[in-house]
Amino acid sequence: MRRFPSLALSLALLALLAGCAGPMRAWNIAPGATRDEVLARAGRPSRVVPLPDGGQRLQYSMQPLGHYVFDVDLDAAGKVVRSRQVMTAAEFQRIVPGQWTREDVLREFGPPAWVDGVRSFEGEVWTYRWKEGNEPMFYWVYVDPRGVVQRAHPGMEFINAPNDRN
Template structure:
């Protein structure tokens, strides 16, 4: 398994490096293909490239109205998740614009609305990030947790 990861790492890094600010939207599409989802922004468009549900990365490529790439970033990380507001100002659409659609929408008896579940990785630890919505789709709670399913692989 480690050999497979070691072989895949250069390809992943090359893919990340292949799309950079200043490129055109067409160059992005030629390099990475069609996005998982495209979202309109006030001054352009966001191309979302998600590796969810199996993968743990989601890349956002922001393109301005002229078709030039402004930024490229991987958003499945602690600092980006920290931007999620639980004060009632964020809705489901805000979460999906910033992180892409969640691969899982769960429900539990102790919460009245859906729970969006994202998978991500910090160092060698597989994690979940849960975003709790009320029945109107307003974000009310959010937190991370460990994905224990793969911990035995990390420890060995």
């Protein structure tokens, strides 16, 4: 006869898993924490990006399937300056078409969920997934062949819309 783990054992395993490092734990890390403390809490970042002030950004991206990207900024001494979830309307509104470059977008948001093209635009259309409240959204960034952002705007991600069921 096969035995199933007891409820107490199951709860202990869940508690252990909840304590593991992971990208969701990169959110709200207190300023002053060390790089080693961030790595112990959140694990290895998806990208490490040098910052102009000599510090670095530990970027924890859940793209292409997830809706979150956490940036943890460290100063030159390796201490946390700030941590934040950057897949928000306020963060996206910082993008200035004609001024921001491909590198600026990558530094702030990481690689997109996917890259497409459209006939009406010569260049790449980068798609990021994010949520506004509980609503899944897209944010499109149009990057021209010179690497300059020309347009950026949000749109709704329709999941299980009536036309998806055909």
